[in-house]
Amino acid sequence: MIEDIERAELEGPKIDRRTTVKLLGASGIAATAGCLGGDSGGDGDDGSGDDDGSGDDDGSGSSGDDGESSGSTGGRISAGWLTDEIEFLDPHMVDLGIQIEVHSNLFNGLLKLDEDTQIVGDAAADWSLPDESTYVFELHEDMTFHNGDPLDAEAVKWSLERLAGMETSPHTGKVSNVDSIEADGLELTINLSEPYAPFVSFMLRGPGRAGTIVHESAADDPDEYARMPIGSGPFELTDRTAGESLTLDAYDDYWETDEDGNQLPYLDGVDIELIPEPSTMWSAIQGGEIDYANLLTGEFAQQAEATDSITVQTASSGEWSGIAPLHMNPADETETVRWISGLGEDPTEMWNGEDIPTSDPRVREAIAIGIDREEIVERAWFGYAEPAHTLYNPAIGWLFEALGGSEPDTGFYYDPERAEELLDEAGYTDDPRIEATVLALPEDERELTVVQDQLSDIGIEIELDIQQQSSYWDNTYRYEQLLTAYGGAADVDPWMSDFKQFGYPNEETTEGAWQRSLYFDEDYSELINEANATPDLEDRAEVYLDVNEKFIEDAVFVTTVFPLNPKALGEVVSGVGTQGGLSNFHRASLDE
Amino acid sequence: MLFVVTVVFFAVRAVPGDPARLMLGGDADPAALTALRQELGLNQPLYVQYFQWLRRLLTGNFGESIRTGEPVLGSLAQVAGPTISIAALGMVIALMIAVPTGILSSVKRYEIEDYVSTTIAFFGISMPAFWIGIVLILVIGVNVDSIPTFGYTPIDEGVSPWFRSIILPAFAVGFPYGGILMRMMRSSMLEVLNEDYMRTARAKGLSSNLVLFKHGLQNALIPVVTLAGIFLAVVLGGVVAVEIVFGIRGIGRLLIGSINRRDFPLIQGTVLIISFVFVLANIVVDLLYTMINPRIKYGGGE
Numbered sequence: 001m002i003e004d005i006e007r008a009e010l011e012g013p014k015i016d017r018r019t020t021v022k023l024l025g026a027s028g029i030a031a032t033a034g035c036l037g038g039d040s041g042g043d044g045d046d047g048s049g050d051d052d053g054s055g056d057d058d059g060s061g062s063s064g065d066d067g068e069s070s071g072s073t074g075g076r077i078s079a080g081w082l083t084d085e086i087e088f089l090d091p092h093m094v095d096l097g098i099q100i101e102v103h104s105n106l107f108n109g110l111l112k113l114d115e116d117t118q119i120v121g122d123a124a125a126d127w128s129l130p131d132e133s134t135y136v137f138e139l140h141e142d143m144t145f146h147n148g149d150p151l152d153a154e155a156v157k158w159s160l161e162r163l164a165g166m167e168t169s170p171h172t173g174k175v176s177n178v179d180s181i182e183a184d185g186l187e188l189t190i191n192l193s194e195p196y197a198p199f200v201s202f203m204l205r206g207p208g209r210a211g212t213i214v215h216e217s218a219a220d221d222p223d224e225y226a227r228m229p230i231g232s233g234p235f236e237l238t239d240r241t242a243g244e245s246l247t248l249d250a251y252d253d254y255w256e257t258d259e260d261g262n263q264l265p266y267l268d269g270v271d272i273e274l275i276p277e278p279s280t281m282w283s284a285i286q287g288g289e290i291d292y293a294n295l296l297t298g299e300f301a302q303q304a305e306a307t308d309s310i311t312v313q314t315a316s317s318g319e320w321s322g323i324a325p326l327h328m329n330p331a332d333e334t335e336t337v338r339w340i341s342g343l344g345e346d347p348t349e350m351w352n353g354e355d356i357p358t359s360d361p362r363v364r365e366a367i368a369i370g371i372d373r374e375e376i377v378e379r380a381w382f383g384y385a386e387p388a389h390t391l392y393n394p395a396i397g398w399l400f401e402a403l404g405g406s407e408p409d410t411g412f413y414y415d416p417e418r419a420e421e422l423l424d425e426a427g428y429t430d431d432p433r434i435e436a437t438v439l440a441l442p443e444d445e446r447e448l449t450v451v452q453d454q455l456s457d458i459g460i461e462i463e464l465d466i467q468q469q470s471s472y473w474d475n476t477y478r479y480e481q482l483l484t485a486y487g488g489a490a491d492v493d494p495w496m497s498d499f500k501q502f503g504y505p506n507e508e509t510t511e512g513a514w515q516r517s518l519y520f521d522e523d524y525s526e527l528i529n530e531a532n533a534t535p536d537l538e539d540r541a542e543v544y545l546d547v548n549e550k551f552i553e554d555a556v557f558v559t560t561v562f563p564l565n566p567k568a569l570g571e572v573v574s575g576v577g578t579q580g581g582l583s584n585f586h587r588a589s590l591d592e
Numbered sequence: 593m594l595f596v597v598t599v600v601f602f603a604v605r606a607v608p609g610d611p612a613r614l615m616l617g618g619d620a621d622p623a624a625l626t627a628l629r630q631e632l633g634l635n636q637p638l639y640v641q642y643f644q645w646l647r648r649l650l651t652g653n654f655g656e657s658i659r660t661g662e663p664v665l666g667s668l669a670q671v672a673g674p675t676i677s678i679a680a681l682g683m684v685i686a687l688m689i690a691v692p693t694g695i696l697s698s699v700k701r702y703e704i705e706d707y708v709s710t711t712i713a714f715f716g717i718s719m720p721a722f723w724i725g726i727v728l729i730l731v732i733g734v735n736v737d738s739i740p741t742f743g744y745t746p747i748d749e750g751v752s753p754w755f756r757s758i759i760l761p762a763f764a765v766g767f768p769y770g771g772i773l774m775r776m777m778r779s780s781m782l783e784v785l786n787e788d789y790m791r792t793a794r795a796k797g798l799s800s801n802l803v804l805f806k807h808g809l810q811n812a813l814i815p816v817v818t819l820a821g822i823f824l825a826v827v828l829g830g831v832v833a834v835e836i837v838f839g840i841r842g843i844g845r846l847l848i849g850s851i852n853r854r855d856f857p858l859i860q861g862t863v864l865i866i867s868f869v870f871v872l873a874n875i876v877v878d879l880l881y882t883m884i885n886p887r888i889k890y891g892g893g894e
Contacts, residue, residue, distance in 0.1 A: 084836070084849055087659055095616070167627040170616050223661040242660070242670065243841030243849070244743070275742055275839040279726050283741045287734040342613070342622035470609030470854050510621050 075590040076269040077573055079292040079583070080284055084276035085243050090226040091212035092163050095170045097317055097489050100206050101294055101583045102272065105248060107231035109205025109212045110137055110156065110188075113492065113580045117316075117397050122205050123151065123213060123232070124188075132195040132535050133179075139186040143255045145215045146236040153183035159214040160190070173510050174202040174210040197535045198495035206582050207318055207395075207490040234265040234586050246272040248585075258587065266575075266589040285310060291570040291590075294583045298382030301566035309571040314564040317581020318395035320388055320497065321447070321487030322559040323438060324516035325358035325367065330479040333520065336505045340515050341477035348480055357434045358482050362426040364555035367483075368412040370419035370458040371451055376561055380447040384566050388559035389413060390548055395492050395580055402541035403548055410545075410552050412559065419458045433459035440464060440485035441472050447560060448485060476516050484516045486557075492580060494544060498528050502556050519556050593868070597649065600863045601642055604856055610634075611658050611854040632658055645860070654864075655857035657850070664861035667846065674744040675842035677754070678761045678834065679827050685766030686773055686827075689716070694777025694816075695809065698785060709774065716771020721830030725764035725837035733760060742839035761838045765830040772826060776819050780812040787811075813884050821877035824870065 083098045091103050112122035121127065124137040143151035164175045177196055182189040192199060203211030213232060218225040228237055234256065235248035248270040256264045273290060275281045282300035284290045286307065296304055296312070304310045330337045330347035337347040357363045373387030389411030392399045403409070423433050440448055445466055452462050462483065467475060476484050491497045504525035505512035511525065527550060531543040551557070565581045572591045577584035612628040613620060629635045633644075648655060654664035689712075697709035733741035738756060745753040784790065785808060793803045832844030843862060850858035881888045 084841075084845055168616065168624050168631065170620055170624065172624070173621060227660070241841070242667070243845060244839075273743060273839065274841075276845070277726075277837050277839065280729060280742050280837055280839055283729045283734045287741050289741055339622055342620070342625045343610075468609075468852065470607070470614055470852060473613050474608060474610055510623075513621050 074266070074268050076271060077267060077291040077585075077588065077590060078271045078273060078289070079294065079585075080275045080281050080290040081246075081272050082276070082278065082281055082293070082295040083274055086246065086274065088226040089229045089237065090214065090218060090222065091209050091229075092166060092169045092171060092214055092218075093226060094209060097319075097581055098294070100209070100490060101581070102246065103212065103229070103231070104206040104233075104582045105235045105270070105585050106229060106233045106237055107205060107212045107214075108143070108151070108233055109208065110203040111200065111208070111211060112205045113207070113395075113582070115577060115579045117395050117492070117579050119200060119204065119492075123156070124203075129535065133192040135190045135192075135199070137188040137190070139188065140255055141186065143232055144253055145232045146230050146251055147215070147217070148253075149215065151213060151232045153186055153188040155216070156188050156213055157181045157183040158216050159212075160210070162214060162216075162219065163210055171202075171210045174199075174208075176509075195533050195535055197532050197537075197540055198493045198499075200535075201493035201495070204492060207492045207580055235270060244274055246274075248272065256586070265586050267585060270585050270588075285568050285570055288570065291573045292576060292583070293568040296566045296568050298384045298566070301384055301568070302382050304566070304568050311569040312566050313569065313576070313578045314384060314566050315578040315581050316386070316394040316562055317489055317565050318393055318491040318496070319487065319489040319563045319565075319581070320391065320393045320491065320559060321444070321485070321561055321563065322388065322557055323367070323451070324476075324484040324486045324557055325364045325555070326356055326479055326482050326484075327364075327517050327519045328359055329354075329356060330518060333518070336520070337479070337518065339507055340505055340513060343474060343477055348478060350480060356482065357426075357428060357436070360426045361553075361555055362422040363428065363434065364558070366419040366422040366426075366458065367455065367460065368555045368558045369415045369422075370460065371412070371454050371558065371560065372414040373412075373560060374414070375454070376447055376450050379450045381561060381563065385561040385563045388562050391497050391551060391557065391559055392494055392544075392548070393491060393497070393562040396494055396497075398537050399494055399541055399544055402544065408548070410549050412552065412555075416454075416458050423459060428459075431459065432456075432461040435461045435463070436482035437463045437465050438483035438485055439472065439475055439481045440466055441469060442466055444485040451560070479518065486516045490581070494547075495528075495532055498547070498551075499532070502551075503528055517557060519554070521550075521554065521556075524550050524554070524556070593864075593871075596864065596867050597646065597860075598642075600860050601645060602638075604854075604859050604863075605638065607854075609854045611856065614853050615659060645857075654861040657858045658855045659850075659853055659858075664857050667858065668843065668862060668865055671842050671846050673746060673842075674758070674835070674840050675831055675844060677744075677747070677758050678765055678840070678842065679831055681755075681758055681762035682765035682769065682827055682830070685763055686770035689767070689770035690773035690777050690816075694774045695781060695804070697774075698778045698781035699804070701782065710778070713771040713774040713778075716767045716769075717775070719768065720833065721764045721768055722833035722837050724767055725761060725834050728760045728764055729837070744838075744840040744842075757840075761831075761834045761840065764834045764837070765827055768830060769823065769826050772823055773816060773820060776816045777812065780815050781808060784808050784812040810884060814881060817877055817880050817884065821874045824873050828866065 081098060081101070086099055086102060088094055088099060089103050089106065091107055094100055094103060108123040110122060110124045111119050114120045123139055123143060125140045127135060127137045129135055139151070139153060139156070145151055149155070160175055160178065160181055163169060163172060164178060166172050177193045179191045179193045181191070202208045205212050215230040217230055228240065234251055234254045236251045237246060238249045239247035250265050250268050254264060258264055275284060278297040278300060281293050282296060282303065285293045285304070301312055304312050329351040331349045331352055334346055338345070341347065373389070377383060377385045377387055386394060386406060390403055390408050392403060394400045428434050438448060445464065448464050452464065455462055465481060476486065488497055488501070499511055500514040501516070502519050502524065503511035504520055504522055505515060524547070527543065527547045531540050531547055534540040534543055567576070567578050567583065569576060573588060574591060575587045575589050577586065612625050612632065612634060616624055616628060633641065645655065656663050657667060660667070693709040693712065697706040700706050729741050732739055739760060740757055743757060745757040747754040790803060790807060793807050794800070828844070831842065832848060835842045835844040836848070843866070847859065847862045850862060
């Protein structure tokens with residue numbers, strides 16, 4: 001019994017909740033311990049991941065929220081989305097935050113993030129682990145898809161198996177170690193081939209994608225499904241005009257209610273307008289033409305904060321950014337690099353016989369501590385970011401806290417004198433000491449200009465090579481520059497940040513498939529794989545202390561900041577859940 | 593047109609960038625990339641792709657978008673409305689600015705009217721359309737409730753909402769174009785006014801208005817119309833930027849989007865249609881000559 005409870009700790013990564021589970025389990029009513037929170041994200045929640053006690057079950061946390069429980073106010077809100085197109089809404093194909101934000105309102109996942117960025121049940125009322133590689137999910141009753149079909153264990157099984165069989169989905173790898181799935185009414189049992197801790201985060205509706213439940217009509221006409229998907233979420237997509245707007249209407253038979261038994265969602269619908277230009281977004285919310293902006297850029301968010309009628313909510317979407325230093329000559333590992341690049345060409349030989357300064361850990365460390373992250377946050381991000389002293393962002397609440405929160409014990413801290421000493425030790429004493437090019441996207445330019453100034457002070461002159469997405473992505477795999485600006489988003493599990501980016505390349509498991517720095521280190525790989533095979537979060541965090549130490553010691557990657565996404569709510573809107581950078585309208589309402 | 597077709601096809605592919613990688617996101621797995629390239633036929637030799645495309649083009653088939661799977665012509669038809677509306681109204685606004693001020697400043701040369709007009713034209717030429725657009729949104733869109741800050745309302749939902757949704761973008765496009773045309777108009781008029789036949793006409797005792805409009809304007813318009821056709825590119829360029837600023841989905845945004853996503857069939861189709869419109873516009877310009885000045889005739893001798 002006790003062992004069961006220990007394992008059950010994975011069910012909800014929060015101490016409060018675990019204690020509850022244990023207590024209830026001991027008294028024989030474990031089944032009621034499941035979390036069935038909603039998606040409220042009141043104004044007070046800035047997504048910083050702090051546990052304010054009400055977070056155990058966000059469905060009962062209404063005391064901290066602003067009057068949403070007053071009931072169905074109805075009405076429609078007009079929401080601006082900062083993009084020029086939302087192409088795919090098939091969750092199994094979606095990989096961009098801007099798309100995830102939409103489909104999070106249309107679908108259910110097995111699990112979801114609550115307002116404290118903790119993992120709780122969504123379609124699953126509760127879940128447990130009879131052994132370390134078996135997950136048993138108990139689904140809610142009476143859930144239906146938008147076309148009326150029942151959402152039961154069989155439907156979830158179909159969805160997961162569809163993903164496993166897809167060739168071009170970016171998420172297939174997340175279910176590759178699923179051995180078998182059994183469906184029995186509302187009980188879904190997933191057997192993994194081996195214990196795999198990140199699995200639970202893949203089952204999230206928003207950032208995890210893999211666990212988002214897709215209706216079987218997706219198989220009949222995949223293109224049409226990607227355009228007008230059938231989900232089971234609080235809203236259904238009823239109309240869309242390519243590149244212009246999406247119409248979301250409340251799904252009348254949505255299963256979820258608030259704590260007072262009122263039907264969710266409160267709104268009758270959400271009209272999403274696609275607005276690609278940040279200044280237009282700002283004038284639209286300022287002029288009251290839209291009630292909600294899914295993203296304001298820093299300068300406009302500052303103006304919005306100074307405007308009484310607009311509320312700004314910020315949240316980490318699991319984003320991190322930084323600079324990948326080249327660790328070695330790509331021509332030394334031709335076969336592996338060829339596989340990683342996916343370009344079908346041999347790696348460059350331009351580094352043969354050339355010095356690669358960043359292959360020296362002292363140089364990498366010098367760069368990492370030659371950067372003043374606080375200044376970057378102020379100058380480049382208008383304050384809408386957190387300094388990234390390590391790799392693991394605030395949306396991975398449990399790990400962020402375990403490493404020491406905003407000021408981790410082991411991390412990169414600004415120390416220009418030490419940086420210069422390191423460069424002296426490494427033998428780079430000329431003026432300039434090192435010249436390097438950094439490959440980057442246009443949106444990185446502001447940050448890199450600050451970095452450029454800072455590194456110049458320690459004798460490293462960097463030149464920016466700004467490229468559009470279309471050529472940038474290919475060129476990150478050509479390794480023709482010493483530095484590459486790079487980052488990730490929607491990382492709610494450390495696996496998403498490190499496994500593919502820094503792991504030792506392995507074609508079988510796709511470990512290391514996204515290596516921008518060519519850091520091939522077996523010890524590091526062993527550590528992250530040990531962490532991934534450790535489902536208990538406390539134990540896993542222990543292992544991660546070692547992973548992080550190794551990461552910082554080797555200066556694997558130069559982390560810069562964790563961006564926070566400012567979202568703006570007009571005067572009449574409240575209750576939009578912005579945890580994990582999402583825009584959940586489940587509990588949003590219009591004020592009179 | 594075959595030249596255009598060929599140049600477009602190879603130029604689009606000469607630019608670095610892989611549609612498959614862009615489609616699956618920067619962090620796609622190598623295996624998935626290979627599979628998608630296969631599916632899209634991108635792994636075939638270039639010349640095979642070229643002839644396949646050419647063959648389909650001859651039957652009027654522009655192909656399908658790599659990203660959405662929708663036919664290229666269908667996608668273009670969907671977005672043509674806003675672009676045509678904005679461009680047409682923009683040209684009307686440009687002419688309404690250019691012709692009167694151009695005439696005025698040539699007649700009142702070096703007088704206050706001339707300085708005011710040329711200053712306005714100078715602003716028009718100097719300010720890019722997207723910047724005018726942003727200023728208009730901030731000044732008018734935010735403060736005037738009846739004018740929306742973004743978006744497009746099709747004409748079948750009412751002429752008034754349609755007009756209100758395109759007036760700002762059209763002005764943003766028309767103003768720079770108007771500035772260019774005004775300068776043409778002015779210099780062309782000045783030249784004509786100094787011609788001997790103008791002096792003769794006045795000497796014959798014709799009224800000054802008649803001289804100005806019949807003899808002067810008619811001759812002065814010819815170079816203006818020619819350049820108006822060529823500078824249509826300014827309008828099209830302006831529309832692209834303005835569509836982004838105003839969040840309107842037109843041909844410009846479709847093109848930018850398809851270039852950013854390396855959606856080859858869509859880029860090719862859009863560029864082809866735009867160049868076709870361009871050729872057509874210049875044919876129309878040539879025909880206009882005969883209307884403005886009947887002495888210009890096409891075809892063989894008497």
